[in-house]
Amino acid sequence: MTIDDSLDNVASHRIADSLRTAILDGQLAPGTRIRQGDLADQFGASRIPVREALRMLHSDGLVTLVANSGAWVAKLSMAECIEAYQVRERVEPLLLRTSMPHLDGEAIDRLQAMVEAMEADDSVDFFMRTDRDFHLATYAGAPPSMLSDLIRRLWNTTQHYRRAYAMLVRAPSIGVTHMEHHLLVDCIRRQDADDAERVLVMHIQRTRLELQKHPDLFR
Missing domain, CATH: 1.10.10.10 (Winged helix-like DNA-binding domain superfamily/Winged helix DNA-binding domain)
Structure with a gap:
């Protein structure tokens, strides 16, 4: 070179x-x-x-x-965004299951600290950065793979629409999001992959269902 x-x-x-x-x-x-x-x-x-x-x-x-x-x-239609979320609902639990056995106590404590930080700071910008860091950190125990690359790309492509969702739900239901984060950390700490998958599917699905109510976000 x-x-x-x-x-x-x-x-x-x-x-x-x-x-x-x-x-x-x-x-x-x-x-x-x-x-x-x-x-x-x-x-x-x-x-x-x-x-x-x-x-x-x-x-x-x-x-x-x-x-x-x-x-x-990059811009998505509502149909493309919903499809991306449906893919996430199916593949992210698999990556989480692969990652969990390799997350040690220190890594899990960092996840807990991120959840508590999101609860303490009501800024959308802070939530967006920390929520992304939190979820990608839950997958960090898995080795690099086509699956991890796909999931990171899906997170990138849907980022704008996650931001819109975060702004929509800040007041009425952000507490549910925090609760699901706590449940995920608890599942990971207990090494209960079945429960972790169920919580994660529900977590991703809730965003998808909320976005489907707001087609104006995709104009």
Whole structure:
């Protein structure tokens, strides 16, 4: 690899990391056009690392690339979002079951601390970051696999709609979400995979059913 190639690689990761954060934090809404020239100017880079960054984000499920047209922040129809949640209901319990035997006491204590932090802070932004960290940490005991890659991509693709859900339920039923988090930690601590799967399916399904009531979120 030449020095120029190495610099382009560093630049592409820097651009991808910045865009990933902006998308996951809700700064760039689904359907937003991403212009390569604007990114190149913003980061003082050539088009080569910009194109590579967009390919990385496309692979992550965060960006849609259209040949000879451009790039957009990934957007889902309601049917696509519901399908993504139905897939999550089936595959995430499997990954959780694989992960649980490899989560030690220290890891479980960290999960408990995240649940308590979410209860103590009523900010949507904090909840979104910590809820994502919490669930991905419950899967961290599983070895890297196609399944773990698929689940991370599904989390990325549905992030905007999870944020909309979080804003919808903050007042009336956020307590139920916290309770389900506590139940998950308890199941993991007890190493009861059957109970953990049941709680997780219910947890994901509840979000899906709530989103189905709000088709306006997908316009």
